[in-house]
């Protein structure tokens with residue numbers, strides 16, 4: 001197995017094309033705040049326009065089918081685009097697109113045409129409304145209700161910790177506007193008498209539907225977490241993905257990708273790389289104890305890179321996945337916490353200075369990393385839950401399970 005991408009001449013030429021395009025289309029003067037709570041309305045508009053241009057080019061979701069608005073490009077071209085976007089150091093740009101693989105696997109042709117295209121082109125953003133105040137790790141206990149009424153489903157309930165980089169169009173109340181709240185993918189109980197896991201549907205709710213209220217929560221990370229209330233929200237039956245009690249299965253495709261089943265070509269923890277360079281520049285690495293700690297964190301981050309590359313290779317070569325997604329997720333979370341400890345111990349108090357302090361190393365990125373490493377242990381299933389999944393997939397638990405189908409693994413056997 002070769003973990004390194006070796007690019008052909010043709011792919012390197014494609015890289016030059018991507019670089020040139022980025023230089024022309026990403027405003028040179030764009031602000032790059034570290035967290036989306038600091039994205040002002042002007043920057044948000046620049047991000048929105050850039051996203052649309054990227055979508056039009058097919059490079060927002062380069063490997064998704066062209067017929068639905070994706071780029072129809074190869075895995076390698078997709079990797080080149082992601083590497084170049086990483087180097088371009090975009091402002092907060094995240095769009096929750098974890099529903100898109102589920103629509104590809106479970107959606108009807110009509111749903112793929114109606115829902116995928118505006119998302120793949122960047123015209124609408126996605127929001128994941130799974131967690132409820134009483135249903136986090138135990139997601140199957142969720143209470144949001146969906147009642148059939150003629151050609152519609154009527155949804156009522158509450159979701160929490162809904163995250164994403166939307167920027168704040170209205171700086172006073174920090175509530176995202178309708179465009180930002182484009183498409184909400186959610187789970188609701190359709191048959192309260194049916195057994196667990198066979199009682200819910202997976203719905204795509206347009207964010208501007210009447211009856212939706214959004215509140216922004218100021219939490220430890222500045223990504224703008226929201227809670228969303230639905231009060232008799234009418235959703236056309238055509239927006240139910242899969243069967244009316246098949247939502248749990250459909251959600252597994254979303255969660256399989258969220259856990260890391262698609263792999264990672266650009267490791268998420270770029271802060272440690274910058275911190276290492278900062279330590280070398282400032283002589284912090286000369287102290288023997290620091291040297292030990294820094295190398296421990298370096299190896300942690302290198303293993304994460306390799307696990308991400310392994311998963312991406314397995315995913316894109318259509319191999320049967322098992323525990324691999326959660327393996328990456330578990331490592332990323334635990335290594336993230338260990339790395340944050342190392343940064344604090346080696347960087348000292350300066351690692352806790354934020355971007356407003358002129359003495360903060362790396363423009364305050366270390367302070368953001370301290371907070372983010374704590375909260376990163378939770379989304380899409382906490383550390384303990386990843387271990388439960390790995391045990392079930394390895395067959396060492398009283399419950400056995402297999403990985404959910406994803407677009408790549410699903411097409412492998414057809």
Ligand SMILES: Cc1cc2nc3c(=O)[nH]c(=O)nc-3n(C[C@H](O)[C@H](O)[C@H](O)COP(=O)(O)OP(=O)(O)OC[C@H]3O[C@@H](n4cnc5c(N)ncnc54)[C@H](O)[C@@H]3O)c2cc1C
Pocket residue numbers: 096127128129130131133135136137138160161162163164221375376378379380381382383384385388
């Ligand atoms: C930054 C961030 C972003 C998020 N984004 C989203 C989003 O966009 N959309 C969304 O729907 N949700 C989102 N979430 C919510 C996230 O999915 C939940 O926080 C997560 O599933 C854990 O649920 P909980 O917070 O209710 O914790 P709980 O379920 O209450 O768990 C508390 C602790 O108990 C442990 N625990 C629970 N059950 C078990 C068990 N059976 N065995 C062993 N240990 C157990 C957990 O590991 C955890 O440490 C986000 C969360 C964070 C922090």
